[in-house]
Amino acid sequence: MSAVLELGIEGIGVYAPSMPSWDAACEVLADGRALGTEAFVRPAPALLAVNERRRAPDSVLLALAVAEQACAMARRAPRDLANVFASSYGDLPINDYLCAVLANAPTELSPTKFHNSVHNAPAGYWTIASGCMASSTAVSAGPSSFAAGLLEAAMLAVSEGAPVLYAAFDVPASGPLAEVIACDAPFAVAFVLAPLSLSPLPPLRLSVCDHAAPGLASLPSSLHALRERNPAAASLPLLIALARGESCGLDFALHDDPNLPPSALHVGVVF
């Protein structure tokens, strides 16, 4: 049985170096322009009050910023959408803080940092800020988190017959963890996915195949480097296809374990 999910993309959000929005990303991605070298600016999602923004960790700001962009483009109220947040590593700076404090003065652990350390912290802040009481899920699938999260969100949209918000993000590692975890650039992307019955837009066709995903040699070099620096940037080939309005078929590995049979998510983009 070969299952296929068909969905429309109603909204897109992006936040990354030189790409603080989907419109800005389109300019970079459509013509393969080199990325600028601007310093990272913390995004300012409107859903959070100014003091909440100041306190929020980068992971929350990134995830909420792209989620908000995607909902605005889709003209969907955030509170109405079930949501899936994918991240390979969660909040690495908070993990660094936790482990450093625990090694030295464990009873001084900050309660706020502790509850912000859960993998679903951005999902929690999103549902609280938007008043959303629908299902909310936080997933991780190692280097395949973007693909696995996309599949989870697409299944949810199709099985419930309702639009779903999907956001994928990772933030740079800090402290000793940074030597072990290969993530040193921020990147976040979000989609509002809708079952075709609700969406007249060009569809995505998702299926799972048992061959390995090919390499990403076709990416322009600056984007290729970004892809290596953040697992959520695995989405770049899909974003390029969407920015250029090109029909194509893309494979995203569902795991990278050479001891197991290969498995990939095949994403057909149909314009």
Place this chain on the structure above:
Amino acid sequence: MPTRIAPLAITAFTATSAAGRGREALARALRTRTGGLIDNAFSSVPLTCKIGRVGGLEDATLPAATAAFDSRNHRLAWIGLNQDGFLDGARAVVERYGASRIALVLGTSTSSIGETERAYRQLDAQGHFPSSQCRPQVHQPHALGMFVQRVLGVAGPCLTLATACSSSAKVFASAERLLRAGFADAAIVGGVDTLCDSVLFGFNSLELVSNEACRPFDANRRGLSLGEAAGFAILERLPQSGKIHKSTMLLLGYGESSDAHHMSAPHPLGLGAERALDDALARAGLRTEQVDYINLHGTASRQNDTVEAALIARRFPATVRASSTKGWTGHTLGAAGILEAAIALIALEQGFAPGTLNTRELDPVCGPQIRIDNSEANLRIALSNSFGFGGNNCCLALACAESRA
């Protein structure tokens, strides 16, 4: 309101916690009211509290081919997989359907952060990880998924759900969708969470840890006891003939919701929990009066138990039996969903409703549904509640195909 779903067969399940390794030990502990909480001797400066610690993890080893995954969490996962013939059952399912047709969906809250904490205690003079800890596959949320995937040799969709204490309840929902959409022919689900300084000192910093063994729903409860557990289950579609053995266990439905209220406190009116309950009942095609047993989240925190008891009191008839089993196991966080689903399945299988351990006087907010004592009864339908930080809620509806009559 969601529409009804076709039930799935739960063709195998197992659980390991402070209340014992495997189903028999767990059932015996429940029946004899033998709790697993002991004095906390965990960490360099142990907090004064009780914990649900699984004995023997310090001496356990992983299979040689997966030795690089070594961590307390993976040791517990490996021990958990080896109970109740689960590993053989899982490998037989992989053989029957093919590796690429098996989905693996696991829940954890802290994954192997305990190993990362250890690496930070072992930093060299320049502040670097020792070479023995340069293992990225361990220091990340999906470590559990990658480890179990390798052990079982499965190659279908594989993901870790990490929504704090609802994680391994939500695995049933994700697996049901994968099976319904045709992305897999069987799903292996589960959850593993182990004691670590992050959760002991973290919950302590939130003033949620009791200095005594937790007393869920007690008028004088003082907070939760932390624990660790591993549990797994196999989900398959029912045969098209519709013929199933009367003792087959079923997943009837699930509900997932958000509180939209606070990161670490429940909605005061329990509206998120109630939405998860309503969605689970709708997917299962059930009314509240058809439910026989409810395994409650019941952490013994002041707020959770007040809100959850009020929800049960206003929605269920007095005849339903409801209890929290965290007095036996402690709160096993991301593993609580699968552990307590396993307890609910044992209840259905044995016609035995566990009560609530350590609780002496029920909070007046509790209705007649919440029981301290164990009881024998013909149980056909059970629910299991799991709620997590971020206001993340999940309710499972489980059944035995035919009542014990």
